[in-house]
Amino acid sequence: MGIKKPVIAVDIMGGDFGPPVVLPGALAAARSSNIDLLLVGRKEAIELELKQHDCSGVNFEIVHAAEVALMNEQPSDILRRKKDASIQICCRLVKEAKADGFVSAGHSGASVACGMFIIGRVPGVERPALATIIPTEKNPAILLDVGANVDCKAHHLFQFGLMAHPFAQDLLDISSPRIGLLSIGEEEGKGNNLVKESYDLFKLAKNINFVGNVEGRDLFTGDVDVIVSDGFVGNVALKLSEGLAGSLARVLKREIFSSTVTKLGAWLSKSAFKRFSRIVDYAEYGGAPLLGLQNIAIVCHGKSNIKAITNATIMAANYVRKGTNQRLTEAISANEELSRYSKAIKH
Amino acid sequence: MGIKKPVIAVDIMGGDFGPPVVLPGALAAARSSNIDLLLVGRKEAIELELKQHDCSGVNFEIVHAAEVALMNEQPSDILRRKKDASIQICCRLVKEAKADGFVSAGHSGASVACGMFIIGRVPGVERPALATIIPTEKNPAILLDVGANVDCKAHHLFQFGLMAHPFAQDLLDISSPRIGLLSIGEEEGKGNNLVKESYDLFKLAKNINFVGNVEGRDLFTGDVDVIVSDGFVGNVALKLSEGLAGSLARVLKREIFSSTVTKLGAWLSKSAFKRFSRIVDYAEYGGAPLLGLQNIAIVCHGKSNIKAITNATIMAANYVRKGTNQRLTEAISANEELSRYSKAIKH
Incomplete structure (x- = not known):
């Protein structure tokens, strides 16, 4: 090897x-x-x-x-x-x-x-997931699923987290990546039914570092390494981020080019803008691993x-x-009983 | 009156x-x-x-x-x-x-x-909805629901669109606001089950201007006036937007203050930044109508x-x-049969 x-x-x-x-x-x-x-x-x-x-x-x-x-x-x-x-x-x-x-x-x-x-x-x-790597204020983070599975059950989201664990280890070179569940409030019990059921599985998971719910505003702070969601929410979040970054850049450009003084200012600060756009540049990470x-x-x-x-x-x-991928296989296997139990019960 | x-x-x-x-x-x-x-x-x-x-x-x-x-x-x-x-x-x-x-x-x-x-x-x-007003590259737009209803059925999303119609009319002073359904692809048939079922209702709706699916990247372009989603997705989208705008601003500031030249540039272009931040300032619109x-x-x-x-x-x-609110009542009443039918059938 x-x-x-x-x-x-x-x-x-x-x-x-x-x-x-x-x-x-x-x-x-x-x-x-x-x-x-x-x-x-x-x-x-x-x-x-x-x-x-x-x-x-x-x-x-x-x-x-x-x-x-x-x-x-x-x-x-x-x-x-x-x-x-x-x-x-x-x-x-x-x-x-x-x-x-x-x-x-x-x-x-x-x-x-x-x-x-x-x-x-x-x-x-049960369901492979697309994991995209997003830039944050600190290290990059992994957001998944971003579109492979639009209608999910709790054990799918649970497996997304397990699968992302080894990929985040290697991407960030850390042993214990922080895994969060995308929701609409940080406290346990916040979110829709899918998130609440998934939370219960993550709490019992073996060998991963589950940090609880994270909110939309936590995606880009860099305080969590893996953000788990269903493929519908993840895809909306990804495209919204791309769209908003683009819209903000266009509005800023329009405002800056509206006067000679601000134009000169922009010219002087262009190296900062260049470093800034490199941070929001998806090409930096290349592609989305299909886990x-x-x-x-x-x-x-x-x-x-x-x-x-x-x-x-x-x-x-x-x-x-x-x-x-070997470590992904181990993470899935170590938690297989939990996944199977969740799949078996009717929510 | x-x-x-x-x-x-x-x-x-x-x-x-x-x-x-x-x-x-x-x-x-x-x-x-x-x-x-x-x-x-x-x-x-x-x-x-x-x-x-x-x-x-x-x-x-x-x-x-x-x-x-x-x-x-x-x-x-x-x-x-x-x-x-x-x-x-x-x-x-x-x-x-x-x-x-x-x-x-x-x-x-x-x-x-x-x-x-x-x-x-x-x-x-059936379900009141929180409608937030978001800034876009053109006119403001209405995003709803942003958190009052985390688990929704198709007829709920349908009513959210009907209820937003008169509010968008008065907010934007237009007669026929464009209503879109937040999804992960523009074509009919894209999205999760909830969105697909809601699409079918909107297609048959009376007296509103349904423009089909919109994606996350369309939220801030200003090409649609009302964006309909369930309260979980809407709340994630709203908080993600606030968070990303904040993160981008912090990164840009950090880059700009890293040298004297870029700092001077930023000082010269600060009026542009000021106009820019006014656009992303939530206080401009004040609050979210509860419809x-x-x-x-x-x-x-x-x-x-x-x-x-x-x-x-x-x-x-x-x-x-x-x-x-009178026009909201009329919009609901004109489409009541459709809502009741959707509620009655089991998806």
């Missing part, structure tokens, strides 16, 4: 920009972090793009995929009917142990469906730039090297 | 700061907008505070309330056991038609409980300053003058 280089399958056709962005992103990751690549997509498109880049020192192989998952297709249709789609082939390469994990900026619903049914879930895991599969899977934003793909590929390799 | 001055009962004991903030806030509203006041709270505290202010030209009456609702008390306990709490007396004054509406910055759960059981609901309304009661009720943030109380009191009087 320590000697073998991680092999990452990269869906070169995925994302809004395809090969011209994904390929150089993957190559940069391979060179900087000693990763072997399987480049999955249309052979001709990949070969054509490869000519534009210096590939010396990178160990890669092209794996032809005749089809591409389109954004307007249903995940289930892609899974059933598009056997040669690049995302399906990425998952098969992982399933056949030819790759240790995959990265895709394509159709995220297809990544979830193909990951779940081709690679398969960790024993005991609960037998192997590592990173789902990237469709709008990912080269840097985002590079960071997502490095992230995938790091989780492979650190054996994060 | 056009001639009679609105009478607003103000809970002088409410809020983190009590009489020294609430009293001058109410007095300023009464003077600027021709409102009669009922000042509800401990007589001695109000009389003492009144000595600090110029009350000339303001028509007011003190209504003694021996008790105060405390933040750590359950709303149901306040309702049942604290008959002399200022919030209960405010509601009784409205019920007995001695006041046209009330304003309170106290325990918001107590305001909802006392409003619902003392003042009573508009016929057909669905027989009369106007405005619930303010516990941290409300004088300006917020003033604006909330003016808002209450404006809604009384414009007969907003």
